[in-house]
Amino acid sequence: MAPLVPSQEELQRRRIIGINAETVTNIPSTDFPGHWPGESHGWALDQFKQNFNVEYHRNDRYEASFSLIGLDAAVANAFRRILMNEIPTLAIETVYVHDNTSVIQDEVLAQRLGLIPLTGSVEGINWMRWEQKIPGDDAPEVELTDFNTVVGQLSIECTQNFDAAKDETDARKLYHNAHVYAKHLSFGPVGRQSEFFVDDGAIRPVHPDILIAKLRPGQRIEMELHCVKGIGADHAKFSPVATASYRLLPDINILSPIIGEDAKKFAKCFPKGVIGLEPVTSQEAAKAGSGYQGHAGELKAVVKDAFNDTVSRECLRHEEFNGKVKLGRVRDHFIFNVESTGQFESDTLFLESVKVLKLKCARWKRGLSDLMA
Known part of the structure; x- marks a missing residue:
């Protein structure tokens, strides 16, 4: 007996999650074999290709909005979590404090530096290795090389500005280097890094006017900064996105x-x-x-x-x-909003999340093959 084919009206009804005054209805997905008697809902690649679609609504350099249509919620959420947690990026990891006479404690200052988003040659950042940390006190030390570490400096001292007006009250005019900004960080390429991190591709803060500290005459900061690659699952400073979220397409039906x-x-x-x-x-x-x-x-x-x-x-x-009105949401239409912190462009980030998911599927497939061997 041939499988039953539901009408387009019925299929559309199943796609809509009902939004009522105090409840939400029709939440579970039902497009799997055996739920609807006489209907075939087995997953097929050709059918998925026919129904799946990507629509871009906004594609700025660091902010993008697009729709993934015809996708299961589990896959859409996998992309969101990968965007936040599993795309390796570069950030300040270790700070060697040689001198710090500011009012900010060493550990607080180091934490502020680590949260400054960095940018540079994408090709160079992808060329660098991500040295995944092994948990435990007996974990081996990672050798620092040009493949895994970018070295930076912060060396600044506050001095009196003798040319300032006598009635001046603005500290930025009374003193030189009264405010320490992200633009005062400097990064020098070593080894093969000089092939990538030069000119427009040099490692630098995304936002040069981020305030790091305030100094007064006689106070100085001198530090050496080691930047490494990491993922957001280890620390939020490695997350390549400020926001990565999705919502379901609203459905408004005037009855x-x-x-x-x-x-x-x-x-x-x-x-x-x-x-x-x-x-x-x-x-x-x-x-x-x-x-x-x-x-x-x-x-x-x-x-x-x-x-x-x-x-x-x-x-x-x-x-x-x-x-007179029925509200709902389309269960397989996901509207994504991705805002990059600046190291990668927004549309590149989504493509990177696709690569990560493909690698996960490949590892899962190999593991399944080993179990069946």
Whole structure:
């Protein structure tokens, strides 16, 4: 017996997660074999290729927004977690304090330095090795080489500015180097690093105006900084993204006409631009059973752009809209927002997350083969 083929309306209904006033319905995914009698829901590569799609909404250098359509939530969440935790990046790991007479303690100053995002030649950063740490006190020491460590310096001293006006109160004009910024960090390539980290590809802070410390005459800081590659799972300073999140595409279905003042009130329940107001046409007013009879020329509420809706449920609080609107979210349409900290461009980060997931699948496949051998 051939498997049953559900209608497009039924398939669309299954895709929508119901958003009610106090509950969320139709949450579990049902597209697996055996759930719907007589229907075949076995996973097939050809069918996945046909249904899967990627749409970019914004692609700036350090911020991107795109949709992954036709994907399971587990896979979408895997990309999000990989973006935050498993793409190796460069950050300050070890700080050797030679002199620090500022008011900031050594360990606090070192922690502030570690959180400064760095950038440089992507080719060079990818060329460097990620020396994965082995837990335990008896773990072997990692040999520092040009393949795994970038060395930097912070050497600065605050002095009096004798050319400042007598009535000057701004410390930045009264003294030289009163404020220590990220731009005062310097990094020198060694060994083969000179092939990558030079000119525009030199290692440097992403934001040169990050305030590190404040000094007064006689105070100085002199430190040696060792930068290594790491992942966000070890420490947040290695995370290549400031934010990596996704949301499901909102679905707004107006079940019965909302006209006149109710339409204006309905539009105010949503973010600007989500609901539009259009006049009722004479054809709609003349159509029997449309609900617009006798309302030609009046304003009606229409869904203009559900993409920007936040699904606040505000419209469900008002009795006049009871039974006239159904809110939902499309379960397999994930709208991603990725904001890079600056070491990698935003679209490159997502491609890197795909590479990491492919490596995970390859390791899992090899392990499965070993179990079956």
